[in-house]
Every structure is written in C-alpha cells, then in structure tokens.
Amino acid sequence: MEARLWPCALALSLLAAGCGGRSGGEDGAGTLRLGNAAEPNTLDPQRMMDFSPIFIARGLFECLVLLDDATLCPLPGAAERWEISEDGLVYRFFLRPDGRWSNGEPVVAEDFVQAARRILSPRLASPTVDLYFPLKNAQAHYEGRVPWDEVGIRARDRMTLEISLERPTPYFLALLAHPAWSPIPRPCIEAHGGWERWDSDWTRPGNLVSNGPYRLEEWRVGDRIAIGKNPFHRSAGDGGPERVIFFPIVDQQTEQNAFDCGELDATATVPAELLDELRGRADGTLQETESLGCFYYLCNCSRPPLDNGHLRRALALAIDREELCRLIHRDVRFAAGNLVPAGTGGYRYGGRETLGRDPRMAREELAAAGFPGGAGLPPMTLTFNHSSLHRLVAQAVQEMWRRELGIAVELRCEDWKAFLHSRRVGNFAIARGGWVGDFNDPLTFLGLFVGDSPNNFVRWRDEAYDGEMRAAEEEEDRGERLRHLESAEDRLLREMPIIPLYFETHKRRVAERVRGWRPNLLDYHLYQNVRLR
C-alpha cells in the first residue's frame, strides 16, 4: 500500500514546492514595480510624446528644473539655481557642479545647447519640437529662416546656460520639466548614428547614457523596462528604490490581477466598474486626483450641418454631464462646463459661458438653427475609436440627443489609426476628442483651437479667438494674460466648435508599501523620492 502511494506523495510535494510562496518573488524588496499601460515606442527624450515613455524618462533624464510632486512648483534639477532678467526674457541657469552622466562624465551647459540644436533640426522630426519655440528664433531656425547662431540658447561658460526667449513666457519653467528639455549625450548618440535618425539603437540598454537618478538596465519589448540607480547621481545614497520596473500591461483586468497578486506596486489605470468597490475598501490603495485632461466632442465646422453655431450649441446644451460623470467616474464632480481644467497654471474659468444642461434652451437653439424638433436635420454620425469607454459615452450622448432634441445620430466605431485618419482628413461630423496637457498652463488647451494649429481638427477659424490668444501671448502682465485667455475660452464656448463633456482624472492603485507617491495634476512622480517598506 505504502509503495503504491509514494508516487502520489512525490507529485503532491512537487506541486506544493512549486506553488508555495508569493508570486513575483524575483524582484527584490527595493524594487518599485509599476504598470505602464503601453509599450513605449522610444526612450529618446526628444522623440517621445506618449505618456508611457515619459514616465520612464522622468527616471532616466533630469531636466534643468524638476517639479515638486505635491505643488508642481519648479525645483532645482540639473540646474542648482537660476536667475531671470527683469523683463522676463533671459534665463540664466547655473548647473550643479556634481551633475554626472551615467558614464561618469560631467553634465555641462553645452549638453543642453546640443539638445536644442538636435531637436530644432527638421530632419530629426521631433513631435515635441514646439516645446522649444518660446526660445528666441527657435521656430525661425526650424523653418530654415535664421542660422543656428541666432537661436537664443548658449553656454556662457562650462556650467552656465543662458536662454533668451522670444517674449516673456510665464510658464517657461514648467515647460522645462518636460523630457524634451533633457540634456543630450551627443557623443553617445553619434556613436550609434542617432543624431538625426529614428531607427538608431542608442536608447538600448548598454548604449543609453542618461543623467537622471536612474539608468537603463533592461528592455524586454512587450515585457518590461527596468531602470536601476545611477551611481553618479546625487540621490544614489538617499534610500529611494534601487530599481524601478515598468510593465507595459495593456489589459486593465490583467493589471488589476497583478496588483492583487502583489506583483505590481502601482497600476496605471483603474477600470470604472471597480471604482465603487475600491472606494468602499479600507485599505486606501485607490488614488484619485484631478488631471490636466478634458474629454470633449469635436464638431466639424467646415461642412454642414455643423457649420451652424446654433446647432452646435443645441447639441451641447442637451447633454447631461453629471449623468455622464456618474457613468465614467462614478462621481459628478468632474462634469466639464468648459475646456480648461480648474487650477491649470493658476487659471480658473469664471466666464459667462459655462456649460450646463438646459433642454429648453437646446430646443430653442435647434429651432434657431432651422431644424425645429429635429425636422429636416440631415443624418449625422458620431465617430469614435474602439474602446468600451468611448462606446459607453457615445451611446449615452446619443440617447440624450434623442431624448431632449428628438434627433437620431448614428454611431461609427473605428479602429485607432483609422479614427485618427478620419479625424485628420475631416471625415466626420462629430468625433471623439480630448486632450491631456503637456505643461501646467491653459495655453496647452486653448492653443489647440488657434486657426493654424495642426490639432485644430474642427477646422474652426475665429478672428476674435485668435486675437485674444495672440494678445495673451504678447501680454507681460500675468493677470491680464489670464484675462485674455478667459476671453478666448468665452469665445470658444460661445461658438462651440467642441462640446466639453468631462474632466479626466488620474486613477491608480498604489500598494501600502509605497510611501511618498503623491497624486498631482500632471501625474508627475520622482521615483527617487518614493520609499518602499
């Protein structure tokens, strides 16, 4: 009997040995493991525009200034201090004498000059080149109108960088925290042929030289990116995580499972359907905060029937934004009555045009547009990209328009790239829109709808709006500037080329063992300041 049982006992013990213990044990206690939603397409700080590479770049590269992750105020980064001229046109940055690249070479002012030179080269085709345009003559140089020598950036000496601006730019320091403003290790990039080429391998582990608190250790495409402490950075002995691993987990449920299993310390997202349950939990792992993002619908103003402002206003006034917010956020606080989220760079829209639900007025506007009760309105399509969230919003809005205005709008779901194509060529009547700010200033939102903006998908051109935006750009007084921006937003909300629906939020689950992970508008985190228990 015993002899017959021993194979079973062996199998059971093997199973127990294999299954015992917590999963994810390969990563040590000093490792911060983060969900990162998508595979980064590059780690070149001058060519990234999505959030997944930017989260990693914040660990790898250190810009002239950092942001305080609680207040988003500028803090010394690669520059230990700076001076601003009285007219706000010249910034002088004094670099840290102990600043080092991950290969031990010193970080010098010329590295920032070279960064500007590289990004302003049209052949690099950087998608974030416009972040350099506040520099004097930067745009003109990019367009080939002035030589490099006339661009407003130079190294006064080895450790002093001087930047001259086209005009006073109140948000300039906030702009400097974007990875596009990182210094560039020119010799390393040139050694791998990446000065102007997109397909260079200079950003691979072993090749990439960075100046931030971490350096690249491992990049397994579709699996993980690991960064480890840069021994030459001043924070190396401060006790932050030894390693940070970013997992590009696309599937939200998979990410939640990994968090529940203890294999992730923070998720990148939280599905809406889990919000009520997580809010009720006492573990406090759910972090929700307002973000610098707004979700809206775009109305194609270049063709009938939405070239009619009354019709656009009718559509906007018929929407119950609180109902939408209950669907998306399980919270009515984030209903968007305007475009720019409150608190963006100290701006809070207080104009006269704040949107709310007003079915009576909506019907009057519809009649004024020439379609009383929806009669005679040509068929319209609401186009969105494939996503359960976008479908949910579209169906809810479709029903509101049917209920309040008696009009039937057809829904069209397209895959991501087909949708972008349709939006770009103007093949839509109403389309899903939305924007998350690059920097903490209202300009990042309001600049989208200036007549010649490449992101002006609605093809709306309004002299009054453009005039207010120009005036805001040229205004030196901060209060006056904000007033111009508010007038511009007034104009936008009166003409309604877009229909704001709700403000985005950052939602993450952060494990109890993570200390110092402070939620903020920009979802900006300094990994070296995080502590792990």
Place this chain on the structure above:
Amino acid sequence: MGLCSHLLRRLLGTLAVLWLVLTLTFAMLRCIPGGPFDAERELPTEVARALQVSYGRGPVLSQYGRYLGGVLRGDLGPSYRQSGWSVRELLAAKWPVSFELGLYTMALACCGGIALGCALLLGRPGLPHRLCLRSCTLLLCVPAIVLGPLLNYLLSCKLHWFPSIGWSGWRSKILPVCTLAPCYLAALAQITWQGMRTEYGRAYVRTALAKGLGEGQVFFRHVFANGIQPAIAYLGPTCSGVLSGTFVVENVFHIPGLGRLLMEAISGRDHTVIVGVVLFYALLISICNLVADVLLALLNPRLRGA
C-alpha cells in the same frame, strides 16, 4: 524517390506561397486607412514629411521593390512603431516565447489527448467512459478567453499559487499552458478515439485477432499506426497556429509573444512588423503542414506515391 520529389514540389510551392502572402499583405496594408505615424497629437506637416523620408516611404511600387529586395537579403526592415528596433530583432525576441508556450501546450495536448483517446477506446463502456466524453465536449466549448481570466483570478489572485503575469520561471508557465491546452487535448482525444474505433471495426483487425494475435500486438502494430493518422492531420495546422502565438493568452498573462506583437502592430499600423510576422506565420504553417505530410506518408505507404 516519390517522397523526395513530393518534398521538392512542396518546397517550391512554399516559396510561391510566401511571395504571394508578402505581396497581398503589403498591398492590403496600403489600402486600409491610417498610417504608422498618425498620432493623437497631430504632427506638423513638415515633421510628418521628414518622418516619411526617414523611413523611405515613397511611391508604393518603389517601397515594394525595396522591401522585397530587403526580404531576399534577410532584412525585414525597421519597425515603424518601435523605433530603434528592427523587425528581425523583434521576431527573434518574441518567437522563442510563443514557440515555448506552444510547445508545452502541444506536448500536454498530444500526450494527454492521445492517451485519453486510447484509454477511451480500450476502456469498457460505462459511466467513467461517458463522463470522459462529455468532459471533452465541455473543454472544447470553453474558450481560452474565458478559461484564462478564470484560472488567473482563482489560482493567482485568490490562492496566490502562480504568478499572474510574465514568462520567467516554470511556475509562470503553468497557467498559460493550462489555459491553452485543454481544448486541443479534448479535440485530440476525440479524434484519436474516433480514428482508432473506425480502425478497430475493420476486417483486417478481426482477421488478425482471429489468427490469434494478442490484443496489445494488434493495437500497437496495426490499429494505432492507422488510427492515429486523423490526429496527425489535425496536428499540422493546429501546431502552426499554437506555436506562432495566441493573442488572448499572451494578453491575459502578459506574455511577450508573437500574438501580442502582431495585434499591437496591426493597431499601430506598423507595416513592416505586420508583413514580417505574417511571413513568419506563413513559413511556420508551411513547415508544420510539410512535417505532417511526411509523417502521414511514413505511416501510410499508399500516400507516398500520391
């Protein structure tokens, strides 16, 4: 000699199929809307133009000519989405993962399925027999998209027996394999059982038994060799499908395999990666079908001359 010429014909046919697959995929990709450089943030016109130049995206015919030339030299081009990575590098990083997952899955499915099929044949009819058959039907009906999250939730999240994500260490491989294998195991069990049962009913088996040969000898020397042939025919295309990656399982368990690579490439219009992966699939399917044909020919002399 017949087998050799058959193999040669198949190899030439495979080359033609690969060219056709490449050309059709290349052409179809140019017909669907949206390009690799379309992004949420619209690129300024001059940036978009510079990008097209950087990746050599001129007129379609010259692109095709350049691409075909590159493929003949073994160069599948750079990935448009994953800048700094070539398609060959991405394939080299991903296929071993998908291959390993597929190999374990098929090993489990073959061993379990064929053994179960034989056991069903040799076992006496009764409740266990019926239960086994019903279980096979049930397993065939449960898709990986249901089984995967279920196993992940129960065995990883609740019981913490296995990691929920990743592909490193043998423990991380158990759930993905157990998600993928059951339907193939069940299918193989049923096909094997049916194939063997048909063979058992044939006159030559009755003759062999009547001549006094032992049941085991008849089974292994005659019935098995013939009865397994439908299962081998099934395994050819199935193996290529499983070995080349399964998107659902890779997505549920965050496995960096070919299935996810292809899906992400399609949604990102990464043309070079799509053509590269499809070409790789076509090659794999051709090889698997060829191996299945050779095996069948070895088992069945009547097929050698065909």
